Amino acid sequence: MAVRIGVYICHCGTNIAGKVDIDEVVEFARGLENVSLVKDYKFMCSDPGQALLQKDVEDGLIDRVVVASCSPLMHENTFRKATERGGLNPYLFTMANIREQCSWVHLDGAETTDKAKDLIAAAVRRAFLLEPLTKREVPINPRTLVIGGGIAGIQAALDLAEAGKQVVLVEREPSIGGHMAKFDKTFPTLDCSACILTPRMVSVGQHPNIELMTYSEIEEVGGYVGNFNVTVRKKARYVDEQLCNGCGACWEKCPGTRVPRKGNVHEKLSLGPTTSIYMPFMQAVPAIPVIDAQTCLYLKDDQHKCGLCAKECERDAINYDMEDESVEFEVGNIIIASGFQTFDPSVIKRYGYDRLDNVITALQFEIMNCASGSTGGKIQKADGSEPEAIGIVHCVGSRDENYHEYCSRVCCMYSLKYSHLIKEKTNAEVYQFYIDMRCFGKGYEEFYDRLLTEDVRFVRGKVAEVTDVAMNEAEEGKLIVRVEDTLLGSVRRIPLDMVILSTGLEAHHSLKDVANKCNVSVGSDGFIIEKHPKLGPVATATDGVFLAGACQSPKDIPDTVAQASAASSAVLSMITREKIEIEAATAEVNEDKCSGCKLCNTLCPYLAVKFDEEKGVSVVNEALCKGCGTCVAGCPSGAISAKHFEDRQIFAEIEGIFSGLEYKTVSKPKG
Amino acid sequence: MKYTYYPGCSVTATANLYQESIDTVAPSLGIELEELDDWNCCGATAYMSVRELMSFAISARNLAMAEKFHRDLVTPCSACYLVLNKTNHYFNDYPDMRSKIGKALEAGGLSYSGNVRVRHILDVIVNDVDMEKISSQVTRDLKELRVAPYYGCQIVRPEMGFDDPDEPESMDRLIETLGAETVDYSMKTKCCGASLMGTEEKMALALCRDLLMDAQKKGAHCIVTLCPLCQMNLDIYQPKVNSLFKTDFKIPVIYITQLIGIALGASPAELGMKRLGVKVSGEMKRIIEGA
Amino acid sequence: MTFEPKIVGFLCNWCSYTGADLAGTSRIKYSPNIRSIRVMCSGRIEPTFIVKALYEGADGVLIAGCHPGDCHYQEGNYKALRRYRMLRMILPGFGIEPERVRLEWVAASEGERFANVVDEFTDQIRDLGPLKVRDSLERILSEDAIPELEEAMEESGDANEA
């Protein structure tokens, strides 16, 4: 039986009808081959609009559907469902985008109508060759892997565990807690970071539904949504987690030193003990020390002379023979919450971070200011004296095309927080050198306002350099910041005792590796690309892999926590479904044609195309295939086809574009 | 190692001592410089202010002539280094420029495809010559000599990639290889104001003063430079700085190649030392002669 | 009357097609000469699509994908780049200026850039003039045609059908 195509042209109010001559287009569509009915309607996406096509399908009037309206990214699913409700395979529907890529971007005139016609002709030709596809279902393993034990991972894991679902939380450091554990206070509320974080860390450690793997790294992720196989490498901690009770006797006696004593005095900044066997910080979860193999006198030395910690340990928990071990398990979904690292300012030589004592990074300041840090929370210069003037330099590594183009979002706020903390603890003058103050969150602008009244000196200008070359007596022995006060229009030299570089956030150096293993992409900024910048900020292009926190982009704590909860609820909704449909528009190998040249095997980013040694042909694992079509374009024999994007369908579309009217002269929409 | 050599106008005149020292030390370093025949002015700073395209076009003449040798083009002058590189950049990245420069060259019977790598002699010495080879040839003990390396601006900026634009260290490394001590000195890439000396003398002298002052304060016996303009500025104008700002600087400003020559045992005459405006004297003289 | 080229665009679903949609939602105006075909990834774009479009009457073909490093499918865009570079090499053999095919990276957020690329490319193709490969082929073939025989064949063809 001949193919009968129904074409539905949407006015979209005046959005389309205002620019495109609908009557003319309807007339044109009627003349196209295989088109058996053409209708136009004010809003095709409305219920009556959908009902229109649904009914025609039900009535058996048509067996292919073309809707000419907005972008398929907008309503392809809407109309697919309507088509399906009418009783037709949803893949027998296609769209012509005559709004976003036609009426909205061109002027009122014949050329816009002509373009709409061409696009419809192309869609009709394509529709003629469409084939029904069936979706497949796979079961979902209810266990979830959370990568990263910072506040994002903690939140996500707790949400899931509280919902009664099993979670494996993998953290690369010896303790969970992440960056937040290093902070003393949080902006803008100035509440104690440890006070709000520690209870959550403890819950994670104790929760029956959470399996915690610290000091561990993801080694391999295989499989696909609902059915991932994960291999984790547990690094040797040299302390038996079952036996240790965290008493601390071991590090009391340890003669090794993990944090170098020489050089910039601030390298001593550490939250936990500076010995080779150490606890990262006192509230660590699990509260079990770890031996730093690089500096441990026993492990470094072939004679193994030291062994003091083992002697001290009453429970015989020290095990120098411990080795890394690989653990394999299965999960259904993955939440990546692997966090960020701070920008290393030593590459900006003019800020003198490597060269000048008393130029420190924001994170160093956090530790210095933290009561449990090595200065006991005292803000002091390298020589131990109290600074009289402190400068805080914003945008170090951020908003700068030489380093990172993006705004790191948290630096303005934490810089304000520092100003307050400094004022609270010292009598020092505080200068803020900023380009723009970005205080966009709840209570943030109010915090800025408060700081303005606390006599913090705000200088608008990007610091040109930090130097120790004095030009007058007042500058002798000081750090001098040279900056244009752009609001005054004059260059200022400001002598200071300490300069804090508000370093931006950047993707963790291991993020790319983690992303690769989970089959998601990182963008040019180094962060993981989310599924959609607006409508899919939590999901990724790989089904079953979700994002939380600063691995997606720089974020503050509230946003991170919100995203973590969003990720866990996305996972919950997956788990609750129990089964998941997988992409129908996948690639497919015609095994009769495949010669087994293996050319396609390297092309698939998801490793969905594998060589079947027995059959001597390549095969596509449909569960892994995302339908990008790269293998199709690479197959030399034409044995692989892309369902729904077959060569002949695209050829038909091209022919369709040129099947219409001779192109008319048009005017240029400029001027 | 053979290179095509582009001396630049200054080196044939006010910086002739630079050339003398290069001629003296290059063979010991295993650097063979073959001068580009009939080179012309690179079209530097002053020219560019008036005629941009023209300056690129005449600069490109040199590049076009150098291209057929398939070797790196080496220049000792920072300004020439900058302009020749900039010509390459604009030629390669701006199609409109490329076609116009191409047409102009064609009028002179030349063509250029944009493939000459332009390098500064410091880059060549530091990166192509084996540092151990240099240190093995050192015959004078300069360990007491405190040297302030002065890079100036145009060798590291805009970023040419061979050293950091704010904190270059290649010359520091070289000086240490020669056995001398580098002084920790923040002004090493600050502008000396050479291009303003003719027109805005006071401003330029002030910039010189800041430089000399920092060097003196840090206890430098001499300043080592690699740019003809910087050298002339800091050297010839030093008395004028003194008279204007009531200072008393007597800091010799020598070329890096002269320092190499000293370390390698060449005589002052071979290195053009007598052409310096501020002569080597006092402590520095003692160290060099005592060594 | 100026010549108005017809341009076919092959856009990847995730970046460039979305970018083109963004130009729409932002109401940025650009030349109406382009007709876009959506594929999931620039890695799906086969050289045959491009050549087919040129053959069917396109005066220029624009390929657009995600920026390097941003590919939704990780590396499809690099494959597109390599195919594009190689295709450019052989087009002159067919008497087609390689400038008629252009590859651009357009991110989902770059609506304005998409519009600029289309305008600029349209101008460029307008300067190059019409391509009309198919017309040219038909014209050349008609020079080779053998008139008498052609008629004879047609007659016999008619007879056969009858």
Place this chain on the structure above:
Amino acid sequence: MLENEVCYEATLDHDFLDEIYSLPGGEEIKRCIQCGSCSGSCPQACQMDHAPRKIFSLIRAGFRDEVLESNTIWLCSSCYTCAVRCPKEIKITDVMYALKRLAIKEGKARKGRKAAVLSKNFVKMVNKYGRNHETELMTRYILEAELFNALHFVPQGMRLMMNGRLPVMPHKIKNLDQLRKIINKVEELGEI
């Protein structure tokens, strides 16, 4: 126009930015975020009528005369510090060159008279010999721009001369004809 008055849009030149924008190297000015790292880095900023950052904001607003008549462009010593530090990678030094040329072209180079004279003579020198002849250049410059101040230059000249660093004769390149053909062709093509 800048002094304590209301600036009427009608008096500003709104095409100025586009004009600068179309120059090679000038493409990025629109993206300036006015952070001031150029001015802060500039060794001459304090002597300038308007520091570089302000020049960009003047260009963007359309203060054509203020920009072209300022001494800023003539005080730029081409040290490129601003350019490497600019977070938006604006080629600030190259823009300064472009502004110098524009100022000369439009006869607004009053404050850069001396620099313009020096530059013009430099060009003359190169076009005449193919290379710069420093002795003649300075002589010409002093005669034209600093006649009343000529004595001021004597000590430096003497110092150079005494140390054998000031050649009397210029060096003429062999194929001057070729260079002139190139130069004439550029004249014919016109600057970009």
Place this chain on the structure above:
Amino acid sequence: MRFRSWKKLWKKAVTPMKLKTGIYWGAGCGGCDVAVLDVHEKILLVAEKMELLFWPIAMDFKYEDVEKMEDGEFDIVMYNGAIRNSENEEIAKLLRKKSKTMVALGACAHLGGLIAMANFHTRESLLNRVYLETESTDNPDSVIPAEKWKKGEEELELPAFHSTVKTLDQVVDVDYYIPGCPPVPDQIVSALVQVWEGKLPGKGSVIGAGERTLCDECPREKEEKSITEFKRPVDAIPEPEKCLLEQGFLCLGPVTREGCGARCIKTNVPCRGCYGPLEEVNDQGLRMLSALASVLEPKEEKAIDELISQLPDPLRTFYRFSAAASILRRKKV
């Protein structure tokens, strides 16, 4: 009447009757005719089953003899060679009219063949090159062959030299294709056997060759591919066990139909693609280009260009045999 139902006809004709056969030589090198002779002792089998009515290269026939025949009198005509001039085309049309089954024999008739590389030039440039410009040409009067030539009273006429080389199916309806340059003799026999046993596939099929690409019958070890350099057989001797493409030798095997027995490959020579692509592929050259580009190693534009610039004459390498059958068919003028 033109007979359309070939299988039925064949069944009727199977036994006693010998197949009335014609073999014709268009623009080709003669290799296909030789290939027919190369069937060796099986020629007897051929002789038993077939009656050769027309084979200009082997026997004396005149065009008039064919013209006098009934329409559809030949059971089968095997046309080898491309359509290069008006004579090729006229005879092709004539033979089509006189035959029940038209077979395109060999790469030239099938895809245009080597000759079709001329499509990357204009007619004028070809004539100039051949008659005026080659290094060995001695043609002081610059004479170029003309279609008509008057000598005294006599007017001589030559076939018109076409500007474009065409495949056989671009001028007449073709029923089957036997690919190859030249076709492997065994494959010719097997194709003929198919013909007289009446076991022919659907019209338009390739017969006497496989259904997959050459890699299927290529004995070499194949791994995942990532190409970092290109080499020609003159540059290095390929390792005999390893996939040639993986070693950087441009082998068209992946885009070429199997059936030849991988003869070139077995002598350590990369496949040049004479068997043409599989049905699904509409442009052999572009398909090779796409597949090859997919597995290059570099990602940066510069590195890519550097690598692909190592390909000697990519255009004619990709389209060595199939220029006339490509989408664009010829150089645009």
